[in-house]
Amino acid sequence: MERPPSPERLGRPAARRLFSEIFGTFLLVLAGAGAGVVGVVSHGAISRSAAVVAPGLTVMAVILFMGAVSGAHLNPAVTIAFALRHDFPWRRVPGYVVAQLAGGLLACLFLRALFGTAGKLGATVPGRGVADWKAALVELAHTVGLISTILGTASRAQNVGPLSAVGVGGYIALAGLWSSPISGAAMNPVRSIAPDVVLGRFAHVWLYVAAPFAAAFIAAAFAWILRGEGGDVGGATAARGILNG
DSSP, rough: OOOOOOOHHHHHHHHHHHHHHHHHHHHHHHHHHHHHHHHTTTTTTTTTHHHHHHHHHHHHHHHHHHHHHHHOOHHHHHHHHHTTTTTTTTGHHHHHHHHHHHHHHHHHHHHHHHHHHHGGGGGGOOTOOOOOHHHHHHHHHHHHHHHHHHHHHSSTTHHHGGHHHHHHHEEEEEHHHHHHHHHHHOOHHHHHHHHHHHTTSSSHHHHHHHHHHHHHHHHHHHHHHOOOOOOOHHHHHHHHSSSSO
């Protein structure tokens, strides 16, 4: 009879998954928030195009180099969407969300230690003259698109393996190119919460939390309409990585 895995063996994959989410989210927020900070410090050397493409390329790289460890969610809305699709166990959701928040906060604390509060630590805010509700709707729309891209490329019907990183990174860059002047194109609650927490400023944080989480439910519903129930091998592998335990 096969012996059950020891608690130690079960704990190692779990720790690796959480470390992966911390590290990956750190890199994502460092690129996203850091572009705004360095843009100010360098007196405009970072263009808007570069600032919105950098997070997309970072996500692409992170998915490629450690997606097999944790699924490289890097975003609480993505984690919840995978859980809604039955591709990811709900019992792991709290740990992933805490790990993502920790990674984002560490990135912003790192930027503050280096550059102070330059560029408001890359905080995402609505564009000048843009009402919060308009920014919220833009965030909702393109986060639905982002999560739909993630769920779609992870499904059994359209699993494209490592090329999913290109689709996800490309979507982030393209969404940012057209919408960053309106909402900042966060598409990720942690990307917005982390600088606000470090700065202690929360005037607009509600929209950057409400819109992505609403988008997770909408995208999961759209995925059900397009492909039926989740939980297939391709989606589960993409969401959980390939570690056992």
